[in-house]
Amino acid sequence: MIIIFLTISDNERRELGELIVAIARGDEGALAAVYQRAGGRLLSVAMGLTRDIHSAQDVLHDSFIKVARSAHQFKRGTNGYAWLCKIVKNTAINKIKSENIRRGLDIDSFFNLSDGQDMAEKSDTAATVETALKALLPKERTVIWLRYYNDMTVREIAAELSMPKSTVHETLKAAEAKLKKALAPSDKKD
Amino acid sequence: MGMKKDKLIQQKLNQYADGLKLSPAIIEDALVEVRRNRARPAARSSHRGLLAFGAMAAAAAVILAFAIGVINNIFNENAGPGGAQYALFDLGRRSIELAQIPEVNESISYLQLEEMSSECSLFFDRKTKEAVMVYAKYKVLGAGGADEIVLIADLRRGYKELNHFKSLSAREIGGKEVRAIQFYEDGEYHTNAYFSKEDIDYYLIVMSPWSDQGYYYLEILLGF
Numbered sequence: 001m002i003i004i005f006l007t008i009s010d011n012e013r014r015e016l017g018e019l020i021v022a023i024a025r026g027d028e029g030a031l032a033a034v035y036q037r038a039g040g041r042l043l044s045v046a047m048g049l050t051r052d053i054h055s056a057q058d059v060l061h062d063s064f065i066k067v068a069r070s071a072h073q074f075k076r077g078t079n080g081y082a083w084l085c086k087i088v089k090n091t092a093i094n095k096i097k098s099e100n101i102r103r104g105l106d107i108d109s110f111f112n113l114s115d116g117q118d119m120a121e122k123s124d125t126a127a128t129v130e131t132a133l134k135a136l137l138p139k140e141r142t143v144i145w146l147r148y149y150n151d152m153t154v155r156e157i158a159a160e161l162s163m164p165k166s167t168v169h170e171t172l173k174a175a176e177a178k179l180k181k182a183l184a185p186s187d188k189k190d
Numbered sequence: 191m192g193m194k195k196d197k198l199i200q201q202k203l204n205q206y207a208d209g210l211k212l213s214p215a216i217i218e219d220a221l222v223e224v225r226r227n228r229a230r231p232a233a234r235s236s237h238r239g240l241l242a243f244g245a246m247a248a249a250a251a252v253i254l255a256f257a258i259g260v261i262n263n264i265f266n267e268n269a270g271p272g273g274a275q276y277a278l279f280d281l282g283r284r285s286i287e288l289a290q291i292p293e294v295n296e297s298i299s300y301l302q303l304e305e306m307s308s309e310c311s312l313f314f315d316r317k318t319k320e321a322v323m324v325y326a327k328y329k330v331l332g333a334g335g336a337d338e339i340v341l342i343a344d345l346r347r348g349y350k351e352l353n354h355f356k357s358l359s360a361r362e363i364g365g366k367e368v369r370a371i372q373f374y375e376d377g378e379y380h381t382n383a384y385f386s387k388e389d390i391d392y393y394l395i396v397m398s399p400w401s402d403q404g405y406y407y408l409e410i411l412l413g414f
Contacts, residue, residue: 026228028221035217040210057216064220068227073413075365090406097400129206148195148203176196183202 012037016080024071031068038081042088048150049092059095063088132182140175147172275350281313281322291343294321297388298343299411306330322346337398339407344391352393355384363405364412372404383408 016038022030042063046056066087074083133141146152146160154172158165288308291300306328313323323346328339342349358369370383381396381404392411396404 023224024227026224028224031217031220031224035212037208039212039216040207041204043210043212044207057213060212061216061219064217065223068220068223070413072227073364078365086409090409093402093406125202125205126209129202132202144199148200149207176199179199179202180196183198 013079013081016084017074017076017078018080020067020071020074020080020083021076023068024074031064034067034084035064038084041081042084044149045085045088046092049089050096055095056092059088059092062095063091066091128183132179135182136175136178140171140178143168143171144175144179275348276322276346277349277351278313278323278325282316282319283311283313286310286312286324288326291324291326294324295343295345295390297390298324298345299387299390299392299413300324300326300341300343301328301339301407301410303328303330323349337396337400337403337407339397340393340395341411342393344393347386347389347391349391349393352384355382355393358382358384363408366412368408368412370404370408372401374401379404381405381408385412387412 016034019030019034019037023034039060043056043060046059046063047053050056050059063084067084070087074080133144136144142161143157146157147154152160154165154168157163157172158168161168163171286294288300288302288310290312291298291310294312308326308328310327311325312321313325314321322344324343326339326341326343328337328341330337330339342352356369358371360367360369362368366385366387368383368385370381372379372381374380378397378399379401381394381398383392383394383396383404385392385394385408394404394408394411396407398404
């Protein structure tokens, strides 16, 4: 199984660890703060395994209950983010096994590409990322997703999509070039 | 080697994930749980933090493994008090429900998986009637077949029939030392493990078509 660890700073790891310790003390605000800070990334972890946004949300729901129940077992000073990821991963794996979830590749639902939500309501980054992804071919979006959110290698992506490695490589390069071009100008605006 | 990820793309995708507007409803139940924990900090129960699956009838095969060990010790008269060693047959036995385990001892970690079948026994000192061990046997249906699990929680830490589990290879799971072995036999992965937690010895036997299930259940028992 693939474990997805998006990049996260040492500070963030430490802070998440402290929040988990606070959850163990019964601090509801700490749980809400963990959700606010890491919920999106944890959703991407769940989504990477279930490949379905609704199942991923269910996994997140169940995972946070586990976090609430087992926070007192978290070892202070260790990596809080890894601890959270592990819970999400185990919950997702079991959901897949128990419910026979069909693992599709519904990438667009994660990026809200098909919900017609008003772009004006979104943050600059969200709007820019979504616009940039929308401009990609579906196959390119899938490859970007697997590479960046699922942390898969070219070889793993090729196996997952039953494509030659060279095709994955080319698709990834093309998609990255388009994304870099689309995302770079937004840096100047920030 | 593999292609490197582009930093800008990675950063923007991270920011995107961080900025997702997630429904507050997702953590409502977890918040209730935190509140509940605060209300009864002494009664928090790590072993109930689970959700799982499958629905099932009772298991049978695993008990045989114990019967073999039990026969070897059938004449042993020690009932375990005062640090003595004991076997299952040295003790009295009565059936209990899985949900009654916390009543035996609140510190016992056990598997509480949704919609699985389980059989549970309490083994007690015949003289004093004190609880000595809890034995639970589970069957959980997954997509690839059924997992069969036997878990023994030894409160007096004198159970001798699976003593050899204590000399299995050591490994660390979630910062806890676990003695474990895994092997493939008759189309299934077998995981035998021993660990100790909060002054209770645990013996775990898992048979599963999935190679990682044994360690998955171990992680649950250890509080992950």
